[in-house]
Amino acid sequence: MSIGKNALYFEDYVLSIQYFNQVIKVKPYLLEPYFYRAVAKIQLEDYYGAESDLNNVLQKNPFIPMAYYARGFCNKNIGKLQEANMDFDNALLFSPNNQLYIINKVEVLEQMKQYDSALVWINFLIDISPKSIPLKFEKGKVLLMNSDTIAAYNVFSDIAKTDSLNADAWNAKALVNLLMDNEDNALDDYNKAVNLGTKNPGTFANRGIINYRNKNYRQALADFDTAVQLDSLDDNILFNRSLLRIEVGDYNNALADLNKVVSLNSESSEAIYQRGLINGLLGNYNDAINDFSLIIDKHPSFIPALYNRADIYAKQGDEKKAFIDRYNASEIEKKHKQGKDEINTNVKVNDDVNIDDAIASIASLFISESASDQNKGIRGLVQNNNFTVDKIDNFVVSYYQYKENNGIEPKLYNPLVIQNFNDSKLSPAKLYLVCKEVKLTEAMIALHFNSIDLLSSKIENNQTDAINYFLRALDYSLVQDFENAINDYTKAIILNSSMVLAYFNRANIRFKMLEKDNNEKWKNEMENSFNNSLTKNKDKIIDVDLIKSSYNSSEFEMILRDYEKVISLAPDFAIAWYNKANIYVYQKDYISAISAYTSAIKIDNDFGEAYYNRGLIYLITGNVKNAVSDLSKAGELGVYQSYSILKKINSLIK
Structure with a gap:
């Protein structure tokens, strides 16, 4: 137990879990190893696994406030907001003035849009700590979320007066001014934030918008360039810069920005539409047609896309298709449906004012930044490591x-x-x-x-x-x-x-011979299937009933016959079931693969590799709940690659 605690202290989370597992096997009645194992899992962002351990702790002893807090933290991060709120309430019964518990409760209330209740708790904390700038930031944020713009402005103005060297205060005040259409005041506030050395990309992005609207294109472009340097993955900033470049006739660079926007956000209709217009202007007619077709497929009543595609068809000499598009657009106009599908192609205001960063130090006891985050091994926050997604090989x-x-x-x-x-x-x-x-x-x-x-x-x-x-x-x-x-x-x-x-x-040897010739192809297919499973576009999730394998060769049949013979001679040989399941995966027979992995797990309930592979297949086939359960168990059993995948799943289901 003490070795596990030491490993936890030194951020060897995966290793600490293995030690706590050993204690639990010998003394399952103890609650301490479950609690510390839960803490390690939280650090690895395995919130479902941690929640299960904390349930065990609280069943053994319902009078541990930190266990309620930790479970509330898990529930908050997996979107179970009602349960999280109840857990923080239970923690507060034992420690009514605990700032850590209250601020997490406030975050949950915000996510539940219970802003009035959140403000009551924030005011309670401010009464205890009246000079706390982070708490005042939080109050301003909640007021803004509650559409009380004037009250939010007063809070941020007060912070700026009290702490005039705080760039974030001027950023927040500027944003509220911008939302109230006080652009001159917003510009002054953003200038002050910039002079104070802010590195917030939203500051430069929003100042760029103001300069853009004021026709100060040179300064606007400089602001957008700085914003992109600070955050090259913000699609709104790139989109805004593309609009400015279009305005000044810099079409090639505008196209480059729009390509980047679409690569970051393939659902951005406004970027695809603008890209279609630019491709048309540059003579990239096929690309323009593809872009307008994407828009029309998604927004069939968006008349400008129909007319623009018709123009491109006409330029290509395809008058028949041009006529069809113009006719369809005209029919929609006659039916007064032109307002049904609209795309907002205006500049996008960036509402990032670093308020969340301001309260980060008091909001969470878990997931602290440290040098070990950069460790490419298994120490520290291994979920941040970019492991290649692939099933674990045959034994x-x-x-x-x-x-x-x-x-x-x-x-x-x-x-x-x-x-x-x-x-x-x-x-x-x-x-x-x-x-x-x-x-x-x-x-x-x-x-x-x-x-x-x-x-x-x-x-x-x-x-x-x-x-x-x-x-x-x-x-x-x-x-x-x-x-x-x-x-x-x-x-x-x-x-x-x-x-x-x-x-x-x-x-095994027969499979190795097949693998030698097809391994790269198989790995790419697995990676693509995994990436598709981590999209919110459910059309990309595999329907197991529609799968047709391209690998139903006689070689696979011979391999499977050998494994079946092994199982008939040694039915408790779990690894034979596991290897057989892997063959089914390569054949894309996922139902049989899951069944075989399940047989292996029934024989050996601590078969981490089988949990991991079955979890991947559940994920690929859209069964996220079972995938999370299996990957959590695999991580608990030492398959640390699970945590990177769990982190990606968490980012989608929160």
């Missing part, structure tokens, strides 16, 4: 156990078939099941070639010993001679039809 038999240099001991899978073989002492060394193979050195390769020669001599003297063929096949596979490996495994099976590991290894 294979090897003489070598792979160990990562990360402090986490890999789970040693030692099923009965491996135990029995090792106990027989028939091999020169102990066999392991591994899903990541050791890269052999020249000395190791030479050792296996010598072993092949030795076993070949034995086979010449006795061609009826299945073990010698099996061991030579294993050597062949380790030196990448797959054809001879398969031949020897087949001979071993002929001599001993109940040799489980021979069937298992032959299936």
Whole structure:
């Protein structure tokens, strides 16, 4: 327990979870390991897994305010706002003046749009800490959200008077002035913020809008350029700069900005429409037609897109299509539907005034920034690392156990078939099941070639010993001679039809041969499927009933037959089920894959790799709830890549 706490303190969150798991296995009645494991999971943004642990804690002891707070924090981050509000209320029963609990409750009330209640709590905190600038910022923000613009302006003005060197105060005041159409006052406030050295891209973006409206194009462009330098991924800023560039006739650079906007936000109809106009002006007629067609598909009654596409068709000499578009536009006009579909192509005001940053220090006990965030290993906030999304590979038999240099001991899978073989002492060394193979050195390769020669001599003297063929096949596979490996495994099976590991290894080798030729293609397909699953566009989620595999080859059938034979001979061999499931994944038979992973998990409830792969397949097929549950369990069992995926899921479902 103490080692786990130390690991948690030093931000080794994944490692700490493994230690808490060990305590829970031995003493499941203790609440402390569940609580600390929940804290580690929160740091890794596994809010569902943490919530489950905290439920366990509170069932054991319902009088722990920090457990209510932590669970409320989880519920807040997964969008369960009513539950979060109740948890913070329960925490406040034990500690009524706790600023941490109250500010989190305020955030939940804001998300629930209960602004009046939020203001009551904020005023309560201000009474306790009347000089707190972050609390006053929060009050101004809530007033603004509650459409009480004048009261918000008064709050921000008061902050600017009290703390005149606070650039964020002038930013906030400027935004309210801008919202009230007091552009001259807003410009003065933004100038003060800039003079104070603000690095807020919204400041320059909004000042750019004011200068744009005032026809001060040179300064407006300079402001937009600065805003883009500060935040190159803000599609609103890029869109505004594109409009300015269009205004001054800089069409090529405007097109570059619009391309970037669409790459950042493929649903931006206004950017696609403007891009269509620019493509038309630049003579990129096919691109223009594609853009206008995207708009018309989404907004069939948007008349300008129909007329513009008609003009492009006419320029291409396709009068028939031009006539159809003009006719359709005319019919819509006659039916007075021109107001049905509209696209706002005006500049976009940036409402980022850094108010959230101002209260960040008091809003959360969790997810603190630290040097370990940049660690590319497994220390710290591993969910921020950009892991390649791919399923975990098949387990294979090897003489070598792979160990990562990360402090986490890999789970040693030692099923009965491996135990029995090792106990027989028939091999020169102990066999392991591994899903990541050791890269052999020249000395190791030479050792296996010598072993092949030795076993070949034995086979010449006795061609009826299945073990010698099996061991030579294993050597062949380790030196990448797959054809001879398969031949020897087949001979071993002929001599001993109940040799489980021979069937298992032959299936693995056959798959490796397929994988060698198709691995890059398969990985790309997996990555694309995963990326599509993390979109809010449900049309991109895979319908498992419509899947048709392009890999139903005879090779796959032979591989599956071998795994099925293994399972018939050793039905409790969980890893055979797991490998079989992986084959179904490559065949895109996701229903069968899920079933096989489930069989593996029923045999071994701590099979982290099976949870991880099943979680990915659930995600790809649109079952987010089950995906989150499986990925959380996989992370708990040491498959740390899960946390990066959970973070991406959280960003969509909040």
